[in-house]
């Protein structure tokens with residue numbers, strides 16, 4: 001049996017995710033936005049928490065760590081570059097490192113931009129990406145600590161992953177991301193289809209994720225900044241992709 005996941009909401013719009021290895025029983029929480037909903041998901045699945053894989057230092061991704069650690073004695077893995085801002089860290093990781101959740105193996109990819117030390121976890125054999133506040137469905141994280149060029153490089157790393165990769169992100173921002181995307185990529189039929197799919201999912205109380213890298217390449221303007229049509233829609237025909245990306249991110253900030 002391969003990896004299993006459990007997706008649920010935390011706080012107001014954070015996604016919580018558990019990753020479970022049926023072979024060994026090992027279970028990781030991807031970030032710890034809030035302890036109670038993670039405990040509830042563990043109770044409902046019967047899984048025992050062995051690991052917390054932290055993506056970045058923001059409180060809405062780390063507030064639950066100490067309560068979970070006190071109860072489960074789980075191992076907390078965090079990005080080396082910002083481990084000093086994250087409570088309870090047992091192991092630090094950087095670009096190219098691998099993490100193990102039982103027999104499941106994840107690659108650490110550094111994705112600076114949202115924060116300087118932000119990382120994502122890519123479980124290649126299971127086609128799972130835990131992208132937190134780097135890549136959202138139809139959007140990307142705010143560039144808070146890094147530069148626009150760093151964030152664009154991080155987006156390109158996501159573009160290089162296999163199309164079939166399932167993406168779990170950090171927040172349910174899809175509806176507002178789609179509104180913005182439609183403002184810069186109106187003629188995109190795949191985006192219109194995604195808009196109606198997401199509207200149905202949300203109306204039914206369902207999450208809009210996981211998405212896939214292949215789908216995001218078609219609908220996410222922040223991954224599509226190198227497309228001539230996006231540049232043209234922004235009045236930036238012929239401009240380099242990093243500049244188009246920066247303009248997209250600036251416009252989204254004000255949207």
Ligand SMILES: [Zn+2]
Pocket residue numbers: 056058061114133
């Ligand atoms: Zn964040």
